Amino acid sequence: MKKEEEADGGGRRCCGEGHRCCRMSVLVLLLVAGAVAWYMMQDDSRKRYLKHLAKQVPYLPARYYA
């Protein structure tokens, strides 16, 4: 009986976390899609500016410790 409850509870937790995870993924995807759509609407000059910044973003954590 106890084992069944634990199993149920565990299952519900897993299902709840999975649900949250799905919602988060959808939210992230929407944000990314929004950012891509916004980027696509920019003119070529603004795109070059954003690209110029974006290619340096991966280095920011390392630059912070430089």
Place this chain on the structure above:
Amino acid sequence: MADYDVIVIGAGCGGVSSAAILAHQGRKVLLLEQSANMGGCCSTFEKDGYHFDVGASVVEEIQPLEIAFEMLGTRFQDEVELIPCDPMMSFIYYDGSRVTYPISIEETGRVISEMSPEDGQAWFRFAKYFGGMTETIMKGFLVSPATGIADMMRLLVKTPELMKYAPLFVMSYQDVIKKYFKSEAVQRTMSYQSLYLGLPPELVAGLFALLPYSEHEGIWYPRGGMIQIPAAFVRCGEKAGLEVRSRARVVQVVVRRGRVEGVVLEDGSEITAPVVVSNINAKTLYLDLIGEANLPWLARVGMKSYEYSKSVPMVYVGLDYEPPLEAHHSAIAVSPGEMSDYWYNNAMKGVLPDREFGLICWPTKSDPGLAPEGHHVLNLIPEGFYELAGTDWDEQKEPFLERTIEYLSSFAIPGLADHVVVKDCATPLDFERRLLLPKGAIYDLQQDIVSQTVFRPSARSRSVKGLYLVGNSTHPGGGVPTTTASGVIAATLINRYER
């Protein structure tokens, strides 16, 4: 027992200001300079009776200099005679026509209105917006440390108005200029200044569009040449016991167990100190003088990721006539589009352009004493870059010098070629050799927003204890007032952490 309390490497404005302040505060300080002259890019040399500025040509936003001299118990204006420069700048179009902006915001608005009434109105909105931003920045940003997130949070708490300008981070300089000014003739007078950051207007963050405004807050020229500023710092420092050694090149910064212990000079001698202040390029400092083995891997990756700022060739000419110019500074008026073309088709490919542009500095307009009576001096700063396709600057130096003089004679400075008495040229290679600026990068590291504040090498090293950085490589970046601000910041941090 160490030889000194503090060793400062390099006598640029950051080095001399920090050295003087620390000596004034009672520390035993040694300032080492690899060349025979003080000042680095902010220096002046003499040739046949004509005095030429090496690089920096005026001083503006002088608050950091005033703060630094106050910390020395004196006043900037008492140590250096400042000559106000008005008009602010003259712009020369390729057809030879020109427009001149006075210092006065109102008068400039009137001049712009003559070109475009709509842009004349926009100028006042532009000046109000960036005037507010300049005031906010001057409230403390420039002389406040930016060594970590805590510093940035303190700064935002101190000046919350900074958040008002956040949208300027996702706009480029070019976006801002085009948003305010519709006439191409006017845009041409607002674009050149982006190159102070080493990039064309479309790659520079919008917040730097304050540059065309900021010079209207006032620009000055030190009587006797730009060298007078570092010379004043050295003079004040020496009064407080500062020891200065020129022609003393540092080849190693000694680091043991993660802490700095001194420096080794070219002749092999070692000088010890528990604190070292570096005024040299940060990549050279960390990767060559300290060595990668002494750095954590993250710092190595960060340091290698920085790109160098742009370089420029400089042409110096002594003249036996008064050049037909209107202002201490003149610039060839180029559109944002032309600057982008130059960037992608010339600078990136190493091909010198057929149609040059750049800055013309006329120091004898402000200080006639820099040349024999009736004669004049011009420092010409055409655009250029370090790497040339299929050739190099040693080969191109003489032809470039002659071509620049001929070219400017043809439309910008009529008669120039017929009145040159003395001429000289410093190429990006010369800057690399004489001032030890890698790739001739006059502002050291690129100055866009992803290389600023906490993302620029920290004023207080995170990798090596007892090591502090000043100059172009650290916050707040390149320029005479800003590098002086870095000297103030380093002295402040040393007082906080190295008692």
